[in-house]
Structure formats: C-alpha cells, structure tokens
Amino acid sequence: MIVSAHPHADGEACGDIGARRTATVELVRPLGERAVLEVQQGMPVALTITG
DSSP: OOOOOOOOOTTOOOTTTTOOOOOOOOOSSOOTTOOOBOTTTOOBOOOOOOO
C-alpha cells in the first residue's frame, strides 16, 4: 500500500512547513514486524498502532 500526499502546484508555497501530518489507514492484515518507509528517501516512518 502506498499513501501519497498531493503536492502544491509549481510556485505555490505551503504555510505548514515543518507541521506534523498524520494518515489513518486500515490494513488487510496486521503490520507485524514489517517496516513502513517514506518513499522518497526510504527512511522509516514513526507509527502509532491502535486497536
């Protein structure tokens, strides 16, 4: 699964630079030991697992 954001148009500034962003996803099966990575740099993403 890939969760993507929609970037701003060329030349459009974002007033939320440095702001935390969240996304809630429902998985078909538990995440288990699998890592969640940020696609552009391949770095791990901090997670909060609920339920």
